[in-house]
Amino acid sequence: MAKLYDKHLKVVLNKKHEKQFTLTDGEGLGARVSAHGKVRWQFRYKIDSQSKRIDLGDYPALSLLKARDAAKQCREWLAEGFDPKQKRSLKREQTLRPVSIKEALEYWLVEYAEDNRANASKHRSQFERHLYPYIGDLPLDQTETRHWIECFDRIRKGIAGKQKAAPVAAGYVLQNAKQALRFCRVRRYATSRVLDDLTISDVGNKQKKKDRVLSHQELIDVWALVNSSRLMPYYSNLIKLLIIFGSRTQEIRLSKWNEWDFTEGLWTVPKSHSKTGDKIVRPIPESLVPWLLDLKANADMSDQILGDLKTPETVSQQGRKLWKKLGHEEKWTLHDLRRTLATRLNELSIAPHVVEQLLGHSLGGVMSIYNRSQYLPEKKAALEMWLDRLDLLANPIDNVLLINRN
Template identity: 60%
Template structure:
């Protein structure tokens, strides 16, 4: 049995020869001729004697050395070589996976292929998480560290950032998914966010029901016709309204998606939120627009001439209602809801509208029905384009409800 007093008396005291003392259970110390006291754990695997150095006294106390010995004995009982397990454990402790590394691991190995809003998520992390706890070892990070970040998002920073309770909830959800991904893959382990829900750190995004009135749609089309606003936003809004597409589908759209000979716009899976191919007919009234955009932007490869970030496009789109002096705010996504509502009001079958939106059909149809309903889609889009033309330029004997403002 070893004692602290014995070790203190031997430490840094030169010896005539190296000395080995035992404490029991495989733990011992080896004292060099220079008086260096080193703890060692000795064990056998398949009858072969082995040892692992635990550290020098007094940097490592006798009590801690005994605790490490118990861990080594447990590893040995489980069939692991203590020397290898200790080396792996020390490497994990000395070079831990940080919060930033864990989130970036999820981004590169999952989100880039499966989350269409990945660029927005990256910006959110760079703004709200990485500067504050990005360098923290993930497995040592406590719930309170995360809460501080979410509270900062929820409350905002005076003079710098507005309060964003919905964004706080969204960042929590994506981060929980990221940490689960890392945990399942055994890249890094943390369960500090498991018990949190969006309402604990901010707010859930409420379902939206904003649909533009006929007057508001007219105002938008009229401003586009009169070239009010940037070129990019004008054509983005026009095509969003015509096709009912998601903003990202047009923001990311390249000319190779548009087949004017066959009259089809094919949105690739990588640009689709539902990870499915979306095929839409191109109405005859829209073909000249695509041809014009190709002449103007063909050399860039992008339909709208450049690749803007989702935050830039969304932020600009949310301000259009102010320029048009509409009392109630609306976003670019509300154009998609307007498209859906108006087409249903015009008598277009719901399953055709759902197909144009890129939604999966429900029930058995989702499994067995692979039709794209292209003829029905084309009829619906032609009728929709005609309706929009009449709204903007009504004939003398046609009156559209809500359009009296300019009639």
């Protein structure tokens, strides 16, 4: 069968004809010519002996070569067992309205992170600051690795006068973005592998393993600070609870009064506030109850135990200033209070698995599978001992020797 050439199409294009007719190119491809001379490409095929056709586009907007490519794609879909009309419709919808980078990352945040990551709000905040303004509206499947690297480089190097260099944050954003794109890919929401080959060292730095533990004198300084009026009540109460329980900052920051059962004497951190996704149960020391009840009475009807809900960035910024405020020589952060409690409890001969439970860590090995005990009596005894030690640090008694004052 003779193939079509452009000259055949140009002869009939935009010319008057008695009736419509079709010029055949072969292998299912034809050009339907209307009575007014409009030329439209069509692909004809059969499924279960039923004749079907697809409009591919108009000539000359869709050239002869492009029309042949489109017909070839239809034949391949048909050979694979797909209806070309349905496949082309889906492909066209994806092309005309592709999933943007912002939509893909938000899909992960809403469908996964908000239920499984206690730091979901932090992840969104970082995306909103570092990614959305620059590449958020770009189609995910059309972006290249370089587009993302430009964003990571801005985080790593900083922006003069606007943003400090943050190489660790660059790696953190990369990790979350990679997980988000994998989640979208597995869920068949959107597909992109542009970040697969990138590692943290390609865009920034890994977070260094920290070992900062406050000395007894530093801890005395902090304890005295939170029991004074030198800090805003929000931060005094936050840091006091961090010192006592060794919890993560977000567990206190997000905590509501319905988590605190004063009848049973338990504080239950819900899964949604836990970094590990597991519920954390901590006993409330009896000596702490009067202070907590006063705190609740002065909460002005707020559900939040701290009376307000501040962003993690705001809290972190305040925490980074405390070591200077107290005149300490070596920097420490709010998270180091958690490590300090763990270290000091071990010095008090508290069993390691009890300390791990207080911290909200998952027990390792077979213990995580078979041992479901909360060790509540042991945790309560450990916290009571810790409060006694804090009281002794703040109010030393003559002839009482504190072991290891460093």
